[in-house]
Amino acid sequence: MTSIGILGGTGQHGRGLAQRFSAAGARVIVGSRDPLRARETVAKWGTAGQSIVVAHNAVAVEHSDLTVLAVPFTSVDTVLTEVHSQFRDTSIVIDVTVPVTFAGGRMTMLEVDEGSATEHIRARLPAGVQLAAAFKTIPAHVLGAADESLDCDEFVCGDSDEARARASALVELVPGLRPIDVGPLSRARFIEHVTALAIAINRTHKIHDARFRVVGLT
Amino acid sequence: MTSIGILGGTGQHGRGLAQRFSAAGARVIVGSRDPLRARETVAKWGTAGQSIVVAHNAVAVEHSDLTVLAVPFTSVDTVLTEVHSQFRDTSIVIDVTVPVTFAGGRMTMLEVDEGSATEHIRARLPAGVQLAAAFKTIPAHVLGAADESLDCDEFVCGDSDEARARASALVELVPGLRPIDVGPLSRARFIEHVTALAIAINRTHKIHDARFRVVGLT
Numbered sequence: 001m002t003s004i005g006i007l008g009g010t011g012q013h014g015r016g017l018a019q020r021f022s023a024a025g026a027r028v029i030v031g032s033r034d035p036l037r038a039r040e041t042v043a044k045w046g047t048a049g050q051s052i053v054v055a056h057n058a059v060a061v062e063h064s065d066l067t068v069l070a071v072p073f074t075s076v077d078t079v080l081t082e083v084h085s086q087f088r089d090t091s092i093v094i095d096v097t098v099p100v101t102f103a104g105g106r107m108t109m110l111e112v113d114e115g116s117a118t119e120h121i122r123a124r125l126p127a128g129v130q131l132a133a134a135f136k137t138i139p140a141h142v143l144g145a146a147d148e149s150l151d152c153d154e155f156v157c158g159d160s161d162e163a164r165a166r167a168s169a170l171v172e173l174v175p176g177l178r179p180i181d182v183g184p185l186s187r188a189r190f191i192e193h194v195t196a197l198a199i200a201i202n203r204t205h206k207i208h209d210a211r212f213r214v215v216g217l218t
Numbered sequence: 219m220t221s222i223g224i225l226g227g228t229g230q231h232g233r234g235l236a237q238r239f240s241a242a243g244a245r246v247i248v249g250s251r252d253p254l255r256a257r258e259t260v261a262k263w264g265t266a267g268q269s270i271v272v273a274h275n276a277v278a279v280e281h282s283d284l285t286v287l288a289v290p291f292t293s294v295d296t297v298l299t300e301v302h303s304q305f306r307d308t309s310i311v312i313d314v315t316v317p318v319t320f321a322g323g324r325m326t327m328l329e330v331d332e333g334s335a336t337e338h339i340r341a342r343l344p345a346g347v348q349l350a351a352a353f354k355t356i357p358a359h360v361l362g363a364a365d366e367s368l369d370c371d372e373f374v375c376g377d378s379d380e381a382r383a384r385a386s387a388l389v390e391l392v393p394g395l396r397p398i399d400v401g402p403l404s405r406a407r408f409i410e411h412v413t414a415l416a417i418a419i420n421r422t423h424k425i426h427d428a429r430f431r432v433v434g435l436t
Contacts, residue, residue: 142434152433155415182415183422190418193411197373197400200408201432204401209434214419215370216360216427 004170005064007031007057007079008071010041013096016143017068017135018042022050023146024173029053031060031067033082061086066094066166068135073097073110073117080124089128094167095121095188096135098195107199109192118188122159132158132167133188134179137195141208150176152211155194157187180214222388223282225249225275225297226289228259231314234361235286235353236260240268241364242391247271249278249285251300279304284312284384286353291315291328291335298342307346312385313339313406314353316413325417327410336406340377350376350385351406352397355413359426368394370429373412375405398432 004021008014009030022028030052032038039054061067061083071079076097087093099110099117114120118133125131134156135143142148154171156179158164164181171179182191194212201210222239226232227248240246248270250256257272279285279301289297294315305311317328317335332338336351343349352374353361360366372389374397376382382399389397400409412430419428 139434180419181422182418187415187418190411190415193408194415197405197408197412200400200405201398201435204399205435207435211433213431213433215429215431216357217419217423217425 001025001027002066003027003029003064004066004068005029005031005060006068006070007060007083008069008075010038011070011072012140012144014068014070015045016140017070017096018052019045019050019146020143020174021170022052026173027051029055029060029064031055031057033057058083058086061091066092066170068094068096069121070096073099076117076121077124080121084126087126087129091129092163092166093121093125093129093131094135094170095131095133097121098136098192100196100199107196107203109196115186116188116192118157118185122185130158130160130163131185132156132163133185133191134167134171136191137198137211138177139198139202139209139211142211150174150211152176153178153180153214155180155182155191157182157185157191159185180217219243219245220284221245221247221282222284222286223247223249223278224286224288225278225301226287226293228256229288229290230358230362232286232288233263234358235288235314236270237263237268237364238361238392239388240270244391245269247273247278247282249273249275251275276301276304279309284310284388286312286314287339288314291317294335294339295342298339302344305344305347309347310381310384311339311343311347311349312353312388313349313351315339316354316410318414318417325414325421327414333404334406334410336375336403340403348376348378348381349403350374350381351403351409352385352389354409355416355430356395357416357420357427357429360429368392368429370394371396371398371432373398373400373409375400375403375409377403398435
């Protein structure tokens, strides 16, 4: 059984992933800076019988086959510093963050020197750790509605074939999602702009669940 | 009958638009810097009976209700200088360019100071001209195959309600395309990154016709 650590697992995005992975039979470790409080939060999810445990972020990394980074982008540096020494050469990290803020009610993409949140994270991980991006464009709102069919594609990129394959397998764990491999890590900037476009569509049309399907790829 | 001028109308993207608009009953003026040569090119399209004429770029702007900018992004400045004095306060321009190059066989997005090709163009148009972006994500390859169903969504943004409405109506002229209004002009940067993502998908999967449908918007 795959063991998946989700850092920032009590946020809206992290919660949706935790519940979907757990429902698919994976062992989920919700990582938090405050496990006591996180445990209370998770207890309220009503996912009795599912395999979700709570631990310190560092412990979640240590005991997971895959680490999903689901903290807000602005907390990435702090969390990575906190867990840095727990990564092993076999560690695989899946980045689901998007460098977007909603300051003043307006959606803005943050300028990221490295070109994307994923490349920013790459620069802060130990060299041997493999990194992929996934789950960046799925609306947290839909992800969290366990009874709602997702029915869309999720874009995956990564710095190794293995990282991309593991991220794609994770996407396939969730019914209704199809992984689309879009190549190397540098393509994360395209994916993150697609998320911004989804938010723009949501705001323009007063909906909450715009997402995408690729046409022309069978 | 709407009269549509297409600057760069003999390029692959322009040709596809010219043929699709003409097939839908619009009067199309293909604009060119070299109308004699462009006329020979258009004669070979085998669109006899369709309403496609060829003219100098400036003449195409002068006699059109809508001007579509379909030149390569790197030619935009030259063409806009050439036709600048032909725009009227009622002119509407639809930008279909994408700031992407394929130098050395590698797809690269150009750094555009204004943030997007569309905003770059906005800065070079007379103040009274209204501007929208559309047809940026449809693969020229599919657009040019008149017998192929497009079956996808096209993202529209613009600097006025009228520009967005006119661009959306143009998208609806083409069977199988649904316009998706994504708001103000600044969102062109998201759309242009979606095009880059489509190219990345094409290259990763060795296909030519990746395009998108929005899920969650009815």
